[in-house]
Amino acid sequence: MQAWYHCENVYPFVPQEILDRAESVRASLPNKYCDPKISADLFEECLDEHLLCDELGINVVSIEHHSGINSLYGASPMILGILARQTKKVRILSLGTLITVRPDPVRVAEEYATADVISRGRLEIGFVKSGDSEMVSGNANPVGYVDRFWEAIDLIQKTLTSHEGPFSWEGKHFIHRHVNIWPPVYQRPHPPMWAATGDPETSAELGRRGMVNALVLRGPEASRRAFDAYRDARREAGLPAPGADRFAYAALCYVGDTDEEGLRVGSKTLWFLNTSLKQSPQMSKFLPGRMPPEVAAQNYRTVPRPGAQTARRPADSLIGITAEQAIARGILCAGNPDTVYKQVMDIYEKVGGFGHFIFIGRSGFLDHREAEKGIRLMAKEVLPRLPAATSTPTAEPSRAAE
Amino acid sequence: MTDAGRLTVHGIELEVLRRGAGRAILALHGFDTIDPAARFLDLLSRHGEVMAPSSPGFGNSPRPKDFDTVYDLVHLYLAALDALPGDQVTLLGFSFGGWLAAEVAVACSHRLEKLILVDPLGIKVSDRETPDILDIFNRSPDEVRRRSWHDPDRFAPDYNAMSDEALVVHARNREALCLYAWHPYMYNPQLPRWLGRIAAPTLLVWGASDGVVSPDYGRAYARLIPGSRFTLIEGAGHHPEIEQPKAFVERVAAFLSE
Numbered sequence: 001m002q003a004w005y006h007c008e009n010v011y012p013f014v015p016q017e018i019l020d021r022a023e024s025v026r027a028s029l030p031n032k033y034c035d036p037k038i039s040a041d042l043f044e045e046c047l048d049e050h051l052l053c054d055e056l057g058i059n060v061v062s063i064e065h066h067s068g069i070n071s072l073y074g075a076s077p078m079i080l081g082i083l084a085r086q087t088k089k090v091r092i093l094s095l096g097t098l099i100t101v102r103p104d105p106v107r108v109a110e111e112y113a114t115a116d117v118i119s120r121g122r123l124e125i126g127f128v129k130s131g132d133s134e135m136v137s138g139n140a141n142p143v144g145y146v147d148r149f150w151e152a153i154d155l156i157q158k159t160l161t162s163h164e165g166p167f168s169w170e171g172k173h174f175i176h177r178h179v180n181i182w183p184p185v186y187q188r189p190h191p192p193m194w195a196a197t198g199d200p201e202t203s204a205e206l207g208r209r210g211m212v213n214a215l216v217l218r219g220p221e222a223s224r225r226a227f228d229a230y231r232d233a234r235r236e237a238g239l240p241a242p243g244a245d246r247f248a249y250a251a252l253c254y255v256g257d258t259d260e261e262g263l264r265v266g267s268k269t270l271w272f273l274n275t276s277l278k279q280s281p282q283m284s285k286f287l288p289g290r291m292p293p294e295v296a297a298q299n300y301r302t303v304p305r306p307g308a309q310t311a312r313r314p315a316d317s318l319i320g321i322t323a324e325q326a327i328a329r330g331i332l333c334a335g336n337p338d339t340v341y342k343q344v345m346d347i348y349e350k351v352g353g354f355g356h357f358i359f360i361g362r363s364g365f366l367d368h369r370e371a372e373k374g375i376r377l378m379a380k381e382v383l384p385r386l387p388a389a390t391s392t393p394t395a396e397p398s399r400a401a402e
Numbered sequence: 403m404t405d406a407g408r409l410t411v412h413g414i415e416l417e418v419l420r421r422g423a424g425r426a427i428l429a430l431h432g433f434d435t436i437d438p439a440a441r442f443l444d445l446l447s448r449h450g451e452v453m454a455p456s457s458p459g460f461g462n463s464p465r466p467k468d469f470d471t472v473y474d475l476v477h478l479y480l481a482a483l484d485a486l487p488g489d490q491v492t493l494l495g496f497s498f499g500g501w502l503a504a505e506v507a508v509a510c511s512h513r514l515e516k517l518i519l520v521d522p523l524g525i526k527v528s529d530r531e532t533p534d535i536l537d538i539f540n541r542s543p544d545e546v547r548r549r550s551w552h553d554p555d556r557f558a559p560d561y562n563a564m565s566d567e568a569l570v571v572h573a574r575n576r577e578a579l580c581l582y583a584w585h586p587y588m589y590n591p592q593l594p595r596w597l598g599r600i601a602a603p604t605l606l607v608w609g610a611s612d613g614v615v616s617p618d619y620g621r622a623y624a625r626l627i628p629g630s631r632f633t634l635i636e637g638a639g640h641h642p643e644i645e646q647p648k649a650f651v652e653r654v655a656a657f658l659s660e
Binding site: 023136139141142143144172280281282283286287288289293294296297298299300301302303305 | 468470539540541542543546561562564566569570572573574576577579580581584585
């Protein structure tokens with residue numbers, strides 16, 4: 001199994017009374033509450049954690065979120081550029097720059113190709129649909145964003161695989177009449193592609209495309225549903241059954257020397273759920289386009305009607321969760337190495353296997369020293385015991401350019 | 403005549419509300435479709451036949467695939483004008499529908515007997531750092547409610563009291579509005595240049611307490627339409643037809659009878 005270290009580079013230092021007063025901790029919280037000197041320290045620490053992963057054989061994830069305490073990584077391609085140069089061995093997954101809020105996917109393809117070249121073919125490209133406050137901070141129309149997501153992926157893939165001179169793209173959402181990026185990608189035909197999603201329809205399309213399906217903080221049941229949809233779609237399309245290498249599971253995770261330490265430090269990551277998810281209603285439940293009107297309609301009631309279909313996002317059920325609940329729901333793995341190994345394998349069995357374990361090893365007030373300790377224990381005590389991933393027939397792209 | 407029926411324009415099926423008889427009044431709704439129980443409808447229908455279609459995606463009108471721009475809406479209503487009997491039509495547009503009505507009037511002024519714009523959107527008048535139009539998608543629901551109504555406690559919709567069907571219509575309205583008008587937000591940068599082409603007699607009606615688009619925005623709008631008149635209704639916000647239906651219809655009727 002491949003392990004991936006995922007750190008959102010959160011900014012937990014805004015006083016709680018300000019967060020309590022704010023309608024949202026994303027998009028509209030003034031950036032005067034973000035100290036650039038503290039931010040510089042945080043970037044240095046988090047990037048150093050990625051370098052430690054490089055030493056220890058743990059792959060790294062570069063994420064992107066915008067305009068809030070939940071992440072300072074607002075520009076994933078810039079971080080990719082740093083990781084591509086400073087790491088030497090491990091694979092680097094962008095999960096991902098928000099293509100539904102980027103007006104020109106060709107520029108995204110150019111940035112990815114550059115990072116793939118600098119890293120000499122160690123890049124993996126993940127796509128996320130985004131939504132909610134990032135539609136607002138990104139000035140992107142939330143209605144129709146799923147169609148935009150797929151067209152952006154199509155255009156990026158075409159851009160990365162075209163080498164014979166300019167092509168023209170006049171799509172529904174994107175128009176770019178002269179596409180011919182330099183440098184081209186290092187890996188041919190293109191770096192492996194991923195997407196983070198939990199909805200079975202999207203997973204089915206990922207299955208048909210052979211992309212890696214990552215589920216982030218969704219728990220084993222939702223992951224199993226998504227992976228089953230992926231498998232079913234491939235079977236229906238007459239494609240070979242996927243190996244575990246097509247599936248990724250992401251959870252908050254901390255490995256300590258003892259159960260007490262693992263749980264105590266790992267619980268700090270729940271800040272991500274309990275504090276950083278607060279969004280204003282107009283940027284979440286009332287934002288059009290995120291769910292069908294038939295479902296969204298019930299959001300307008302302050303007094304729910306008995307039996308009415310609810311319209312909560314998956315994240316809504318995570319706010320206020322305790323460590324015990326989070327562990328029971330497969331959102332958090334925490335304890336000594338044996339305990340974490342058992343927790344991961346329990347999820348693995350429930351889900352039906354996965355080839356990639358993405359561990360969110362730092363969040364909230366979990367500090368750099370603690371994060372590095374957790375990474376070392378993961379690399380030395382847990383990762384070697386995890387099962388090898390089965391691979392998917394009909395090779396997905398990973399060959400380096402001649 | 404009272405009839406909630408259907409209308410097909412250029413192959414596009416629209417839900418349409420018809421009320422009254424006589425002079426044709428084509429009414430284009432704002433953020434929400436027109437409530438068949440709205441008092442102003444009955445009052446207005448004494449002065450003509452009001453036809454109020456729900457735009458594609460709004461109300462119970464389906465939205466054809468790839469029908470997703472203000473350009474589509476404007477051409478739909480230009481086609482609707484062609485399809486209506488008689489030489490001339492009075493065009494009445496509320497808020498977002500006022501924007502559409504202004505666009506239609508620019509393109510087809512000769513088909514209009516009169517044009518009435520009620521707190522219309524559609525243009526930008528202030529500098530680049532001053533939004534003219536309240537962002538109903540990005541601002542808090544409380545602020546939007548407060549700025550939309552002169553007396554929100556009395557007139558703002560009570561979602562808890564609405565039927566499931568009415569709430570679904572409201573959610574459809576918001577989704578369609580967002581699709582059409584997210585960017586540029588509720589205006590066409592080119593429209594001010596062309597408003598001068600409107601030759602039909604034009605009345606702009608404005609709620610004095612409108613916090614979505616201010617009366618000053620309305621006065622600027624009126625200055626761009628030659629010979630137009632601007633009238634303010636006290637005790638009303640963005641929806642004078644709902645908060646002051648009697649005063650609203652009196653002003654409109656007086657204008658129609660001129």
